[in-house]
Amino acid sequence: MLKFIDEYRDKGLCADIVEKIKAISKKRLKIMEVCGGHTMAIHKNGIHKLIGDNIKLISGPGCPVCVTSVEDIDMVLALSRIEGLVICTFGDLFNVPGTGSLTLDKQRAEGADIRIVYSVRDVITLAKEEREKKFVFISIGFETTAPTAAAAIIQADQDGLDNFYILSLNKTMPRALKAILEDSRTDIDGLICPGHVSTIAGTDMYNFIVDKLRIPCCVTGFEPSDILTSIYILTELAEKNQAKLVNAYKRAVKAQGNEKALSIMEKVFKPSDVQWRGLGNIPDSGLALKDEYSRFDVLNTFKIDRPTSISEKDCICGDILRGAKVPSDCKLFRNICTPSNPRGACMVSSEGSCAAAHRYGD
Amino acid sequence: MCWSVPGKILEIKENIATVEISGLKKDVGLDIIDDPKVGEYVVVHAGYAIQKVDEESANFTIDFFNGKHNNA
Amino acid sequence: MSKITLAHGSGGTLTQELIESVFFKHLGNKFLSKNDDSAILPGEAANIAFTTDSFVIKPLFFPGGDIGKLSICGTVNDLAVNGATPKYLSCGFILEEGLDIEDLRKIVESMASWAKIAGVDIVCGDTKVVEKNSVDSIFINTSGIGVLRDGINLSVDNISVGDKIIVTGNLGDHGIAVLSKRKGFEFESESISDCAPLNHMLKVLTDNIKEVKFMRDATRGGVATTLNEIVKHKDFGIMIEEERVPVLDSVRSACELLGLDPLYIANEGKALVIIDKEYEAKALEILRSNEYGSNAASIGEITQDNQDMVCLKTPLGATRVLGMLSADPIPRIC
Secondary structure (H helix, E strand, C coil): CCCCCHHHHCHHHHHHHHHHHHHHCCCCEEEEECCHHHHHHHHHHCHHHHCCCCEEEEECCCCCCCCECHHHHHHHHHHHCCCCEEEEECHHHCCCCCHHHCCHHHHHHCCCCEEECCCHHHHHHHHHHCCCCEEEEEECCCCCCHHHHHHHHHHHHHHCCCCEEEEECCECHHHHHHHHHCCCCCCCCEEEECCHHHHHHCCHHHHHHHHCCCCCEEECCCCHHHHHHHHHHHHHHHHCCCCCEEECCCCCCCCCCCHHHHHHHHHHEEEEEEEECCCEEEEEEEEEECHHHHHHEHHHHCCCCCCCCCCCCCCCHHHHHCCCCCHHHCCCECCCEECCECCCHHHHCCCCHHHHHHHCCC | CCCEEEEEEEEEECCEEEEEECCEEEEEECCCCCCCCCCCEEEEECCEEEEECCHHHCCHHHHHHHHHCCCC | CCECCHHHHCCCHHHHHHHHHHHHHHHCCCCHHHCCCCCCCCCCCCCEEEEEEEECCCCCEECCEEHHHHHHHHHHHHHHCCCEEEEEEEEEEEEECCCEHHHHHHHHHHHHHHHHHHCCEEEEEEEEEECCCCCCCEEEEEEEEEEECCCCCCCHHHCCCCCEEEECCCCCHHHHHHHCCCCCCCCECCCCCCCCCCHHHHHHHHHHCCCEEEEEECCCCHHHHHHHHHHCCCCCEEEEEHHHCCCCHHHHHHHHHHCCCHHHCCCCCCEEEEECHHHHHHHHHHHHCCCCCCCCEEEEEEECCCCCCEEEECCCCCEEECCCCCCCCCCCCC
16 A cells, blocks of 8 residues: 555545546536646546546646757757766656757767666765766756755755766746747646646746636646546536636645745756747746856856757647647657657657657557 | 655655655655654655645545535 | 686686586586586477577676576576476576676576576586676576477467456566666665566466466566567457556555556566466466465456557556557656
8 A cells, every 4th residue: 555645546536536527527628737747647547538528638848858959958968978977867868869869878879878867866976986977967857856956956065076067957837838828829728737846836826827817727646536636626617617726736735835945946046048849949947057056067067069950840749738739630640750769849758748649549 | 747756754864864655765855845754754756855745635635525625 | 716807718727617616516417517518418209499598687686586596587487488398408608807706606506596496407508708898797698498298289379359368476576676776776675576487387277277378478578568569460459457467565666656667567477378268267276376376366358359459447447558668667757
């Protein structure tokens, strides 16, 4: 029995909620989730197949791997070719292709020193154990993960580590949510808000969605009963044309978020303009190191030649990430774009909508 | 995104906790949460505790469908 | 001398000393003691099964086993799932210069003891030593010969709609046990590799039930990969019920921590058995009475629908595809 996990997977509970959803579902509704973890959980459990034909679930841009630009991947690959520099990355990035379908997996076969880690803490340990090498942590992730990178930098600073660097590819949600939801092509009736991003950042960032855009929002966890509860809540609100913000994940989310984590992030990072794969440049949506920590920025120490980055023609990931199109609308889907040969954002990560659709057979 | 798992703090040494998830033990960083205590449950992500589990809110779903829900 | 050197691979006195003091000392039998270039084996009036496998695992020693145990059980099981009684193994070693001889001794001792448990003789072998960094510590190849038992005809062609799919026990134990010791992911786990020789158990099964249609051991890539291999290009499908798949909590918790799926995690002591549905209960009874099959479970069946695909019914009742892996399952944060 896995505590705080199995209780929320109870079959009977989930079946009850499904019946309740079907009982109130009259209108045709589109509900978006903006968290790769939610995409995965929905497809893994088959939730989208259980809730009846009126409610369509669509995946938004909540997978930090999917939205890492080709230019940024090319930058990581260029770093991997530097002698004496060890690339430390989460497993998520290992098979993501840059220009010319090059990946970290392929670079390792060419002799690059690339290590998959579970945590940035492991990189600090490696840097202390192998003093003769230089280690760069490829920092991806949204608000959930960014504080961990910030904490590691503070620790490296305190420990006087001179062979630890990061490449910050971290992004934050609020501006991206604005860009997508305020786009006239986006048309949704409810938003399932990210779970663990909200754990760190709190729930205020969703207020504009409710107040200005009049779209109901529900913060929820990742277990099937969590997601089904949020679908029920959003359906009930949408059926009554009500816009409200509901926190259905109170066991892990406070309205004010995790203030300590936020202050650590603010100590180390400042907002920056960054490219989102499929969505283009979004101002103030990235995190760059503040001047007092700039010595940990790998690009301040290592100069790289970046090749011209080329994105795939015919890729409609931007429309898919906005919820305007679905994977089967794409002529590349399952044809030449597959999990073992991904061509765009939505297939690159195992959590992207196309990867989920391919893997789970939709 | 943000793959996390809840675990129970068994032991704390400086800013590292040994957390248990049904028999599995893993050391995690406590740098980004306040005042962790042995016996408390925390949400673990990428090697760090990112929040304490609010056990009182653990039954949100059941309470909600029993008509006791509160909006955020 | 405590470390392997290039001289140990030269063929001269040091090589002979190594063979005598490590390999022959622990593996010795009437075939090896002849020290001929080939082992001469008695003839059999039956078909011969022949297989080979190489073992490169890291770390060399893990909870529940080591590379030596793996090299015996892996090859024994490859023969056993085809209905052959394993009899003779060869073993080839490629040793990295600098390997601790004591580690080599422990590995060979382990091979000797598991060969004895499995009832096989190691009848020939070879050793090479290569320069540092040319291999990672030690690579082992074992090839195995078995004798096909009378009346056995296990084949994927036997499979028909309605047949039941049994796994001989809990899934994912080996992969998680190894991962828990791998640098970068260390965690303290109760997981122990399930590495085990299955030949005795599977012989009892096929001796008692002729209606076993097909067997395969579910190793790299997990049960999901093995099922996909079975169903590829076939005119039947497979439906698995997720709730019936046996997984220990210790494996589940590691998978939850690292974002992995137990159905894709390696096993080293589990077989898939496909059997006529009339004999499902009897097969489970036989398997569960053996120490390596005590958690055997029936997890699904062969279907008319969804040809060429493996499908999974989730605990909530929805169906999804259980696809092929495209790469090694890597722990993730997303």
